[in-house]
Amino acid sequence: MEIEEFRAHAHELVDWMADYMTGVEALPVRAQVKPGEITAKLPLGPPTAPEPMDAIMADFKQDILPGMTHWQHPRFFAYFPANSSPPSVLAEMLTATLGAQGMLWQTSPAATEMETRVTDWLRQMIGLPEGFHGVIQDSASSAILCAILTARERATGWQANEAGLAAGPEIVVYTSDQTHSATEKGAKIAGLGRQNVRLIKTDPETFAMDPAAFEAAVLSDKAAGRIPACLVANLGATGVGAMDDLAALGAIAKRHNIFAHVDAAWAGAALILDEYRHLMAGIEYFDSFVFNPHKWLLTNFDCSAHFVRDPDDLVRTLAILPVFLKSREHGAVIDYRDWSVPLGRRFRALKLWFVIRSYGVEGLQRILRNHIQMAAELEARIAASTEFSLMAPRVLSLINFRYAPDGIAAPEALDALNERLLNAVNDDGFTYLTQNRVHGRYVIRFQIGHTSTAQKHVTEAWERIEAIAATL
Numbered sequence: 001m002e003i004e005e006f007r008a009h010a011h012e013l014v015d016w017m018a019d020y021m022t023g024v025e026a027l028p029v030r031a032q033v034k035p036g037e038i039t040a041k042l043p044l045g046p047p048t049a050p051e052p053m054d055a056i057m058a059d060f061k062q063d064i065l066p067g068m069t070h071w072q073h074p075r076f077f078a079y080f081p082a083n084s085s086p087p088s089v090l091a092e093m094l095t096a097t098l099g100a101q102g103m104l105w106q107t108s109p110a111a112t113e114m115e116t117r118v119t120d121w122l123r124q125m126i127g128l129p130e131g132f133h134g135v136i137q138d139s140a141s142s143a144i145l146c147a148i149l150t151a152r153e154r155a156t157g158w159q160a161n162e163a164g165l166a167a168g169p170e171i172v173v174y175t176s177d178q179t180h181s182a183t184e185k186g187a188k189i190a191g192l193g194r195q196n197v198r199l200i201k202t203d204p205e206t207f208a209m210d211p212a213a214f215e216a217a218v219l220s221d222k223a224a225g226r227i228p229a230c231l232v233a234n235l236g237a238t239g240v241g242a243m244d245d246l247a248a249l250g251a252i253a254k255r256h257n258i259f260a261h262v263d264a265a266w267a268g269a270a271l272i273l274d275e276y277r278h279l280m281a282g283i284e285y286f287d288s289f290v291f292n293p294h295k296w297l298l299t300n301f302d303c304s305a306h307f308v309r310d311p312d313d314l315v316r317t318l319a320i321l322p323v324f325l326k327s328r329e330h331g332a333v334i335d336y337r338d339w340s341v342p343l344g345r346r347f348r349a350l351k352l353w354f355v356i357r358s359y360g361v362e363g364l365q366r367i368l369r370n371h372i373q374m375a376a377e378l379e380a381r382i383a384a385s386t387e388f389s390l391m392a393p394r395v396l397s398l399i400n401f402r403y404a405p406d407g408i409a410a411p412e413a414l415d416a417l418n419e420r421l422l423n424a425v426n427d428d429g430f431t432y433l434t435q436n437r438v439h440g441r442y443v444i445r446f447q448i449g450h451t452s453t454a455q456k457h458v459t460e461a462w463e464r465i466e467a468i469a470a471t472l
């Protein structure tokens, strides 16, 4: 493509992007296509001759867009958010244009040095103590994997990387029954085996990990000759947003020389608000921490902020060069390729720099407080309803509820009814929610976290849910 042609298409595209951002509200939130429908529109083989950009864009609009679920829709209340913002998108355009690969300091010094600086901005923003060093991973799953790998290496005296695990004792990871599946996946990938992940029971009311049960499991594993190696504690687990007591768990981990990691993938963003800083009490016991600006801090996927207390341990775990060539040994530069599983890395710090500068910390705080306030109002509305019930305490902007009209008491019947309700709501397309299980019962999750969600979107969505429920 000639550059002048590129310029013209880019201008058109930016207009389309701005129109999309304002017009997305009119589209169904969840794609309303059937499996295979999009595949059927894609030619079986690649074109041999060049095609004009106008034709490609026309097909994108007509064939591809209907197959997209609109994560940036103001009535997207499913999963956790993967929110974005105009400054973040601008930065992504620059990142794509530069097309730099920042695996080494040398391969783009600005990418490395900005990553160090903006992750330290984030550290300050969430009140993580000095002494934690940041790196941007593609996902929280990668950060958790890095934590488990580092724990494995520490527990085996740095031998697992060299000799494998076959000869040694089993290495155990502790986490709660509320934890995201990323921890089990990390343990599987690290070769520890799923059977060596202990899903410690949680308090039935708060869903926080039971510290006594954690320590009992550690002692029992030690007695059986296994090595307790890693704790993954939650701040804001996926289902109901469970918050673990970091001080209680961290003290136990410290006592038993266990590497301790905090998974705050979603809720970590809320720590930019002073009123939630107390959740971090006990962080002094922890070795690493992750949260995703790509979830709730207006920064496009992917951007996961991973903080480690001892970068040398991480580098020793992941470095692919002999120790005498490690760039950290030279003391002058960081080569982030040794801080993550993939070698290659995009310039992800740029979008954070754009977002934080463009909104300022106060602007970001205002948006998150607003989300939480809207959730509190919805919670009050559900609490006052005779037909709907809250199924767990609201955590930040996350609510778990259930439709329970008069006359249906059997739990299984309510499970089935709520599943029908959720499917009907999502098929309707006006809003999008996802399901959960609380104490074994099927419930519906409602989280508020999109950048442009306003009160009217929450109200309209709730009224649509009530209206659909009335038809079942």
Ligand code: PLP
Pocket: 080, 138, 139, 140, 141, 142, 180, 182, 236, 237, 238, 263, 264, 265, 266, 292, 304
């Ligand atoms: N931890 C929690 C609490 C999550 O909710 C999620 C995803 O939603 C993850 C970890 C995994 O995040 P990622 O998609 O960044 O790997």
